[in-house]
Amino acid sequence: MNQRYFREWTVAGAFGLLMLSLLIFAPHFFQGQPLLSRVTSQMPALLAAIGITLVIVSRQIDISVGAQFSLCAVIAGLTASAGLPLGVAIGAAVGAGALMGALNGWLVAYLGLPSIVVTLATMVTWQEALRLWQQGRLIGLPDGVQWFGLGQASGQMLVIGFTAGVLIFSAWGMRNLAAGRFVYATGTDAEAARLAGIDPKRTTFGVFVLMGVLAGLAAVLNLVQSAQIQPNSGDGLELKIIAAAVVGGVAIQGGRGTLWGVLPGMLLLANVNPALTHFHQPPYWEKAIQGMVILLAVVADGLRTRKSSN
């Protein structure tokens, strides 16, 4: 048991160490309101990380998440600033995400194309289409959008509560729902899953749609945290969440990983940049550190599988 969740515990331990050293050397990291804002601002990425976990467990990858996120945010922002109610804006964002996810899912599941190339292509298509359409314009949001019109304190609680709810439900569902087991089975061995009566194509398609829906929801949770939205709000999100999943012990070969590893993985990586600031280190090392952490996690996986196969 201990061996089985070794990775989850290691990551949680690393995150604990980072927090502990911050507590000792930079205690102002833990000031109430800034800390709460920081946690709230990390929730959208966590929501997207749930989606990418499902995608990777089913032995696929989706690098168009960031582009989907940006496009959903712009669609929601434009809908809201056109005077339509917030519910419609949320629906538009989620719908757009579901459609983009469905396109990826169709190409990957039913045409059998490799997800890396498909999502590379859709990523650049959405990203450039968005640039073409918006030319980098900021979208000002009307009153009543920020914090869902509830005020900051309750808005933050709603964002954190919603994300926690989705996280707990997904973690439970991946373990206990038939659909959750289908994802693991498809990722472990699609052919065996098919022989066992699971439809791996439908499962893969569903996973990509869910990824799109979560990207849309994440975009909304990000949108409500500010008074205006940039058209490139999702840039680099895909790397952040893939890194979180890989660091959290989700096997890139599919079939293995839990959200209880991804959560500390996400928190660890998301706090690299704030931690650098609080340790008075220059922030431009963030991406390099991110890359090194991904590679370290991957190398650890490789060494472990090599040891177990010998």
Next chain:
Amino acid sequence: MTATRGKFTQIVARHESVLLLVIVFEVVLFSMLGRNFLSESNVSNIFRHSVEIGLLALVMTPVILTGGIDLSVGSLVGLCAVVFGILVKESGMSPLAAGMIAVALGTFGGAMNAGLITRLKLPPLIVTLGTFSLFRGLAEAFTKGSESYSGFSDSFLALGNGSVAGLPTQLWIFFAVAAGVWVLVHRTTLGRSFRAIGYAPEGARYAGIPVERNISLAYVLSGAVAGLAAVILVARLGEARANAGVGYELLAITAVVLGGTSIFGGSGTIAGTLLGYLAVALLNNGLGRIISYKIFDQPVSSVARELSGMLTGLLLLGALAATVLAKSLATRRARAQTSPNPKPQTNP
């Protein structure tokens, strides 16, 4: 009847023929809509501005032939460009020596990918995604996020902006690399082994091919040429900065896949890659020449980068879908006509 139709579909389904049509279509379209598209200076610009992508596409071909992928080349271009800039401007090194170090650094980056992929048996996708982030991150860290290096000597800048015998200087380097890669892929046992490995890695191993070593060579070559492309890019732009080569991996992969190389590995040609590169390069340049048409209230030429990026993505998706649909159509027809024993698919 069936025989002629079979032959006809064979010719049409050959990527090179379809691609030639696309290229002819692009040339006709852009020379009608664009300003001075076929003028001598623009034709040499088409190549001058895209040689780096052509170089990366050439060496991406062996990598994809083995069934792998290298997402890190664009970032490696950025890292090598920045290191080159630092060596020349801060350490006062000669461009030649710094260029050699940049190529060595690229080789080292490729070797790092190769080592992780073959020694630890990790999927190329995740390894190169990690180095994609690492190399770009190092480039940003070395330039403290915003510094750039410029003011190189004229003799060095001539590499990117001068001409030799009427052609852009860097085009000659491209020809040399293209010839070398063509010989490697089509005229050596090593090149043949790339396809064998991509088609069936286990089979290749049983046939006595040193699979790990040969895969490593493909990634090392990719890294070395990324270093070379970085030097050429700096010479053309006159500036080395951390965002050099952003998105080049996509353009290179697009050129290779458009050129008919199977993304699952095992089949493909350098000639196809060259045509694929030409199609991408024409699109990039041609859209920038269209001044009299507007899209979203902007002249096409001013949003050419976004538009061509979007179309490149769609083109890649279309090419992929077309390959798969053509293949499944062919299998279905073959199954209906002859034996009830279809060839197993090699999809992972």
